[in-house]
Amino acid sequence: MEDATPSGRIDEGTLYVVATVHLDTQWRWTIQRTIREYLPDTFNGNFALFDKYPHYVLSWEGAFRYMLIQEYYPEAWERLQGYARAGRWTVAGNMLESVDVHLISPESLIRQFLYGSRYFDRELDSRPTDVFLPDCFGFGFSFPSIAAHCGLKGFSSQKFIKWMKPAKTPFDVGVWEGPDGASLLAVLNPDGYGDGIVEDLTIELVRLGIPTVRSRHLIHAAIEAIPANEFTKARVLQEALASL
Numbered sequence: 001m002e003d004a005t006p007s008g009r010i011d012e013g014t015l016y017v018v019a020t021v022h023l024d025t026q027w028r029w030t031i032q033r034t035i036r037e038y039l040p041d042t043f044n045g046n047f048a049l050f051d052k053y054p055h056y057v058l059s060w061e062g063a064f065r066y067m068l069i070q071e072y073y074p075e076a077w078e079r080l081q082g083y084a085r086a087g088r089w090t091v092a093g094n095m096l097e098s099v100d101v102h103l104i105s106p107e108s109l110i111r112q113f114l115y116g117s118r119y120f121d122r123e124l125d126s127r128p129t130d131v132f133l134p135d136c137f138g139f140g141f142s143f144p145s146i147a148a149h150c151g152l153k154g155f156s157s158q159k160f161i162k163w164m165k166p167a168k169t170p171f172d173v174g175v176w177e178g179p180d181g182a183s184l185l186a187v188l189n190p191d192g193y194g195d196g197i198v199e200d201l202t203i204e205l206v207r208l209g210i211p212t213v214r215s216r217h218l219i220h221a222a223i224e225a226i227p228a229n230e231f232t233k234a235r236v237l238q239e240a241l242a243s244l
Helices: 031-052 063-072 074-085 106-124 143-149 159-163 202-207 212-225 233-242
Strands: 019-021 058-061 089-092 130-132 154-156 173-177 183-187
Touching: 019 031, 031 058, 031 063, 031 074, 063 074, 063 106, 074 089, 074 106, 106 143, 143 183
Parallel strands: 019 058, 058 089, 130 154, 154 183
Antiparallel strands: 173 183
């Protein structure tokens, strides 16, 4: 995005986006089918996009699915690691698997964070500090405390908007505080993982009473400051608001 002209209007801009993939290890299919069909579809499809588009960047979650690729498709795994070293294949979230966070114990959640973090650090030299659970049906009130005490800082899920109706989402971007006061920076309305960006991102800031010209400069600065592996629409807005 270019700087605003003296009139306060931006004639041209560049929108930076990162692709994402969401795959349930097992849902209406077996894990065997995931290994046999869906994992190859995921990495082969994205390898083709890497070859076709030099600036294409992907973000994908779930350490266990990475483990399956490493075990069953070693040649593809080596290629994936190469893209990761180049900053083009990035890790979203740090959990081992996209688990149901209601039924399991706090110890089990801690192990999810621990084993996922260790794996990504060891195999991909990546140390994500966020929780990315786009497809989980509900979150317990103690969840932010457990995650924060594991050293995590951020949280994102699109299930609040998709599944909370008629209840209202408390905020789009804000601080989610647990029962002991520990908290996460939470994005509860990042849009669905299959949705596109079709509006001016500055509109969200203007709605908060920030003048249009300043909104554009804040968005511009946020885009420049965010690492490629952390770039989302919601993160841009977070960074812009944090700079006020």
